Amino acid sequence: MVKPRYLEEIEGDMEEVFTDYLEVHSPTRAKRRYIIETLKLLRPSLLRGMSGSYQLNYFGMFKLMVKSATRNYLKHRMVATMSLLTLIFGAVCFQLINAWLQNEQSMDQFHSKSDRIHIAVAKLNPKAELSPLHVQRIFNLDYSKFPQIEKSLIVHTYGEDEIKLIKDEVAFGGKALIADSTFFDFFDFELIRGDQLVLNDPSSIVLTKEFAERVFGNEDPMGKLVSIRCDQTGTYKVAGITANIPSNSSISFDFLVPRQSKSFWRRMPQDLLLVNENFDREAFNQQIESVGRQNARFPESQISTVPLNTVYNDRPFNISLFAKYGDSTSFQTMQFVAVIIFLITLISFVNLQSTLQLTLVKKLGVKQVMGASKFDLGFEIVVSRLLYFLIASGMAYLLYQFTFPWYVNTMGLSLDLYPIRYLFNLLTIIGVVVMISMITSLIQTSKIKTMQAISGEANMLKIPRAQRVMTTIQYTVTILLLVATSVVFLQLRFMLNKDTGLNQANIIKTDFFEMSPNGAQDSLAQQNMERQFQYVMSHIAEQPNVMAVSQGSMPIDFAYQNDWKVVGSQDDYNSINSMSVDPHYRELFGLQLVKGRFFADSLDTNNSPKLVINEAAMKYWGIDDIGQVNLTTNSRSNETVSYNIIGVVKDYHYEHLSQKIRPLVLSYYTYMDSDILIRVKPEKQAEVLAFLEGLFQEINPRGFFTYTAMEEQIAQQYSKEQQTGKIYLALSLVALLLSSVGLFTFAFHETKRRTKEIGIRKVNGANAGNVFWLLSRSFLNSIIIAFVLACPVAWYLMKQWLDNFAYRVGISWWVFGLVGLVVTMVALIAVSWQTLRVAYLNPVDSLRYE
């Protein structure tokens, strides 16, 4: 700290003074005085000056740097613009993926107690699937006995077509949660109007903002009266409005109804538990596991709990309370793709900037001769990168603003449109990329010797091998992505066009009758409904454009699980997919019989103990003669009934094509509220729909007519694959573009470096074609290497992916061939931009170059 030339003297003085003090005072006191003396030495005249204080400020230098960076940009407009575009596109793409990843990751985390919420579940027997039942009532489990459970919440979920909210005689369909008053203690859905205690009042109802706008338009909904209709009816007062459900919530609803407003709701509810810190899930599960066995009906039941936080990703069960489930595979894939995009951006930008730096070597040399220190040269690099950072950040943010809504719509993602939240991320990505390129450039510059630089020797610098390797890696990854995209698309087309063994064209599903109200035993309403039902069914069947009508489950809807076993066998009951149908089902879908007969109006009545099974089921139970074997079930109350198998249908696909055809049991078991399936004449769909709507209004004057076309539903079934395909396509195109930019810069530098050489070659008789190939060859080499590297990896990865599908396309060689061709073409275009120019240059000009 002290000025060096005073150091020895003052140190000596201090020592001497210290010994003087020692003679007079005690050692501690002497030390204290010594410290005080030392502090008193801190005077400007004695201290060393701040380094660099000889220069007043850097402003002038900074201004010069900005000017020179701008001039560089203008001189090498091509490379500089490409650097900027690389940076912007790369960062925006990365952030678009990142937005989705973050949304997935933060799923349900906005509930401050999300890690303390558990869902009670049960297995009726050890082989059955987990199901979130109303454990409290079915198994008589009293949650208040457990000190570790703070609160419990019982929620019934009514889907859009199961409950209607009626305002001024107009019915609106919406998803409703019938919840206990503890709902807002569990979940932190933001209430815009009303308070947390709103559900305590049995006459109040809470709407989401979006739903309230749908129902009330611009009116103020607070305090207005509405009524609901499902298996219960009642009138409520709007007492609360919640903010729209955020995209990172797996639970969704349109309105909330207090559960205590009615004594009985027909739908099976779920039990949710809010636990405190003392809760140990393992121990608790053990404690309650066998509670249900006291009930004679469920001697093998197991009760346990599932944490809310695992539901989204693990999908332990499928219930409508949760509007969506995640998929850890696609999360990992996207994470991987995000890293790839980032790497490609990084490599491209660093390569572009290093190449640009190579062309500036001579200038740097001259500057050094004029007296610039290495520090000054470094400072110049820093300033120029800072400019890139600022410009790229601004433009990336703008681009992001525009592309984000488009991205959300095309990809069919559910993401909240708050781009501002992601600005910070954009800045970080661009910052990191710029930083790394800055460091490499600084290292690069520090290695160049002044003499070399001036003599122009350094101008002859070849592209460093590391950069070539980087480009090869980029291309490897790009080819990988492109192959993956092609395979995904091929598989998708295969699945959409595969013959499922069903006639699935021109089929419409609709629903005329609601679940009959709970008190439907009162015969007048029931009789009235029955009359309407007969009227509807006969009217539809009479329509000339309708080819077939049936009631039953749509083959692509979820089959429900029933437990079946062969009568008299020692086997346990096993869960088998089951569907309810009526006798016209076969005609509607064109099912083919292998053995026996299908249900027939003349021979069978609804609810009779007869079954039709598929071939897979026949094989599953090892049945040879269907007349000899009867099946029985424990899922429908009466266990002693044995069911005759009257026929076997040829296997058809009733699930996602990733599944092999599993055993299926069809029974004649329909209600008036079962779905009505209609096959219409081709091209006549619109007329039939108009007719159906008229009929529907006749029966339900206040309702909304809704229908589903089977082909649309199938397309939707594969929407996830479609979405994956689209994302891959977009990203692999970006990857290809960015990689080509890298190659382009190499060609740019290389042709510049070899201009003179080419002149000489041309003078000696080479023609433009020779020169073009000479220059292009070296670039194509790196693509060939990349191709050879990428193919086996791509083949292996895609084989793994296709293994998820029971029915899949083979990976044919032409996919690789096509991808290779496309990549080579794009690369050639990028390279020939430069090489062709040089190849056709007049040798006189190229010899005079420099």
Next chain:
Amino acid sequence: MKKTKLGEFEELVLLTVLVLREEAYGVEIKRELEHRLKETLSVGSVQSALKRLEEKGYLDSEFGETTLKRGGKRKRIYTVTASGTKVLNEMKDIRTQLWNAIPQASLSF
């Protein structure tokens, strides 16, 4: 007068250096001054005065011998330069002139 800016403390230090001759180094100057002024001084105050005087060219210095007491560090012995002596003389003259200019009456208090 403008050229020969000399603070009061600096003047005292300069005089002490003259008094001490060969013994004129940091701590000795401090000790001498403390003795004469009957107050404690810090090393820093003396040292900064010394440095300032050296910068103004009134003092010259060279390293002396090492002693055990100083932990092996050398002393820096200060000597007054010609301009130093000159400025001291000037100061003394000015003071004397001023003293002489004071009317006898006001001195009798």
